[in-house]
Amino acid sequence: MSEQEHQENSEHIVPPTTYLAIILTLLVLTATTVGAAFINLHRFNIVVALAIATLKATLVVLFFMHAKYSPKRTKLIILAGIFWLALLLGMTLSDYITRVDYRGVRFPMTQVIQQLPAQRAWSARRSHPQESKSVHLKTTRARRPWHANLQRVLHPAPLIFIT
Amino acid sequence: MHRTGELYGQFKTLEQQKETATLGMWIFLITEVMFFGGIMLAYALNRHVYYPAFAAGSNTLSLKLGGFNTVVLLASSFTMAMAVWSSQVGKKTLISIFLLLTIALGFVFFGVKYVEYSQKFHHHLVPGKNFNIFYCVENPSSCPDVDAPELMEESKLLDEAKAADPDLNAHAQLYYSAYFGMTGLHALHMVIGAGLLFWLLKGSLAGRFTPQWNTPVDIVGLYWHFVDIVWIYLFPLLYLIDRHK
Numbered sequence: 001m002s003e004q005e006h007q008e009n010s011e012h013i014v015p016p017t018t019y020l021a022i023i024l025t026l027l028v029l030t031a032t033t034v035g036a037a038f039i040n041l042h043r044f045n046i047v048v049a050l051a052i053a054t055l056k057a058t059l060v061v062l063f064f065m066h067a068k069y070s071p072k073r074t075k076l077i078i079l080a081g082i083f084w085l086a087l088l089l090g091m092t093l094s095d096y097i098t099r100v101d102y103r104g105v106r107f108p109m110t111q112v113i114q115q116l117p118a119q120r121a122w123s124a125r126r127s128h129p130q131e132s133k134s135v136h137l138k139t140t141r142a143r144r145p146w147h148a149n150l151q152r153v154l155h156p157a158p159l160i161f162i163t
Numbered sequence: 164m165h166r167t168g169e170l171y172g173q174f175k176t177l178e179q180q181k182e183t184a185t186l187g188m189w190i191f192l193i194t195e196v197m198f199f200g201g202i203m204l205a206y207a208l209n210r211h212v213y214y215p216a217f218a219a220g221s222n223t224l225s226l227k228l229g230g231f232n233t234v235v236l237l238a239s240s241f242t243m244a245m246a247v248w249s250s251q252v253g254k255k256t257l258i259s260i261f262l263l264l265t266i267a268l269g270f271v272f273f274g275v276k277y278v279e280y281s282q283k284f285h286h287h288l289v290p291g292k293n294f295n296i297f298y299c300v301e302n303p304s305s306c307p308d309v310d311a312p313e314l315m316e317e318s319k320l321l322d323e324a325k326a327a328d329p330d331l332n333a334h335a336q337l338y339y340s341a342y343f344g345m346t347g348l349h350a351l352h353m354v355i356g357a358g359l360l361f362w363l364l365k366g367s368l369a370g371r372f373t374p375q376w377n378t379p380v381d382i383v384g385l386y387w388h389f390v391d392i393v394w395i396y397l398f399p400l401l402y403l404i405d406r407h408k
Contacts, residue, residue, distance in 0.1 A: 011178070013251045014244075023241040030233050030398075034226070037403035045407065049399035057392045064244045064388045066381075074186050081193035085200045092204055 012069035022063045029056050168376035181378050188382045192389045195352075199393055202348070206341045206400065213334040218405030219296065219324035220338030223288060223317065225279065229402040232275045233394065239268035240391040247384045250367075250377035258367040258380065262360055265387070269357045276350055282308060289343070290336040297321060297332070320408060342401055349397060352390045359383045 033052040041048060062068040067078055174180040210217045246261035283289055286306055287298035299306040300318045309317070325331045363383055366372060372380055 011181070011251070014248065016245060016248055019241060019244045019248065023237060026237045026240075027234065030230070030237065033399055033403065034230060037399070037406040040407040046404075049403055050396075053396050053399050056395045060240065060388050060392055060395070064240055064391075065385055070185070071182060074182070074189055077186060077189050077193070081189075081196055084193075085196055088197070089200060089204055093207075096208060 012066070014063060014066060014069065018063060022059055025059060026056055168373065177375060181381070184378050184382060185385070188385050192385060195389060199345075199348070199396075202345060203396065203400065206345065209337050209341065210404070213328065213337055215324045215327035216331050216334030217338045219321055219331060220335045220342070221402060221404035222320050222406070222408075223286070223296065223299075224342070224402050225282070226402055226406070228275050228279050229398060232272055233398045235268050235271050235275070236391050236394050239265050239272070240388050242268060243384050243387045246363075247377070247380050250372040250380040251374055253374040255367065255370055255372070258372055259364060262364045262367055266357060266360045266364065269353060269360065272353060273350070273357075276346070283339070283343075288339055290340045294336050294339070295332065296335040316408075345397055345401065349390065349393050352393070356383070356387050356390050359386065 029052055033049055036048050036052070037045065039045075061078065067075060168177065170177055171180060174183065242261045242264040246258050246265060249255075249257035249261055286309075287293050287295045295301075299309055299314060300321060303309075303311075303314055306314070321331070328334055360383065363380055366379065
C-alpha cells in the first residue's frame with residue numbers, strides 16, 4: 001500500500017490491539033454476568049443482567065461497529081434509533097403497568113381470575129345446588145369514593161422488569 | 164456486485180459513497196432493532212405475569228451450551244472485525260483467513276444450537292400437545308444427558324414452581340415459545356449472515372477488496388455484529404432468569 005493510497009482513504013482504521021482488548025473485556029463481562037446470576041440479588045438480578053448486556057452491546061457498537069469513529073450523521077441515526085426504541089418500550093410498558101381492566105384488576109392479571117359477585121353466585125349455585133337455592137343475586141355494593149379509580153391509576157408503578 | 168472502487172455519478176468522492184452505504188446499513192439495522200425490541204417486550208410482559216413458569220423453564224436450559232455459544236459468537240465477532248481491519252490495510256490473504264474463521268465459528272454455533280434443540284425435542288420441551296416440563300423428572304431413563312444430581316435439583320425447583328403456579332405446564336409453554344421464537348429468529352439471522360460471509364469469501368478470494376473499496380466487508384461486518392448484540396441480550400434473558408437457588 002503506497003503513501004498516496006493511504007491519504008486517499010481517510011477513514012479511521014481501528015488497530016487490532018483495540019479489537020483484542022474489546023473481545024477480552026466482552027469475555028470477562030460474559031463471565032461476570034453468569035457469576036452475577038448465581039448470586040441472589042432478588043429483584044436486582046435482572047437489572048444487573050441487563051446493565052451488563054447493555055455495556056457489552058455498547059462496546060460492540062462503539063468499537064466493532066466503528067460507531068466511535070463514524071461521522072456525526074451516523075451517530076445521530078444510531079442515537080435516534082435507540083431513543084425511538086426507548087420511546088416504544090416505555091410507552092407500551094407504562095400502558096400495561098397502569099392498566100386497570102373492567103373488573104378493577106390491575107396488571108399483571110393474576111392466575112385466579114377475579115369474579116364479579118353475580119358470577120360468584122352463579123357458580124356457587126352450580127356447584128352446590130341444594131344449599132344455595134336461596135342465594136339471591138341482588139348484592140349491595142358500597143359506593144366507591146370518586147377518587148378510587150384515580151388512586152389505582154396513579155399507584156407508584158413498579159418497574160416491569162423487576163419481578 | 165458493482166465493480167471494484169467504481170464511483171457512482173451521484174457521489175463526489177469514494178469516501179462519501181461509502182459513508183452513504185454505511186448510513187443506509189445502520190438505518191436497516193435500526194429496523195431490525197425495532198423488530199427484536201417488540202419481541203423482547205412481549206417476552207418481558209409474559210415473564211412478569213408468569214414469573215415462576217419462566218424461571219422454571221429457564222432452569223431446564225443448559226447453561227454450559229448457552230455460555231459456550233456466547234463465547235463462540237463473541238469470538239466470531241472479533242474475527243469479523245479483524246477481517247474488516249485486514250481489508251482496510253489491504254492484507255488480501257488475511258481477509259479470506261478471517262472470513263473463513265468467522266464462518267467456522269458461525270457453524271460451531273449452529274452445531275451447538277442443533278444439539279440444544281434436539282435435546283429439547285427429546286425432553287418433550289417443545290410447545291404443543293406433548294409438552295411436559297416434568298418429562299425428565301418423571302422419566303429419568305429417557306434423559307441420559309441429564310445426570311442424577313441435576314435431575315434432583317430440577318425436580319426440587321419444579322416442585323417449588325408448581326406450588327407457586329398450579330398451571331405450570333401451560334405457562335412453561337409460553338416460556339418455551341419465547342425461547343424457540345427468539346433463538347430461532349436469531350438463528351435465521353445467523354444463516355443469512357453466513358450466506359453473506361460466503362459471498363464475501365468469494366469476493367475476497369478473487370481479490371476484490373482493497374483499502375480503497377471494502378464497503379461489502381464493512382457492511383456485512385455491521386450485520387454480523389448486530390446479530391452478536393441480539394445474542395448478548397438473549398443469553399441473560401433466556402438462560403439466566405433464576406440460577407440463584
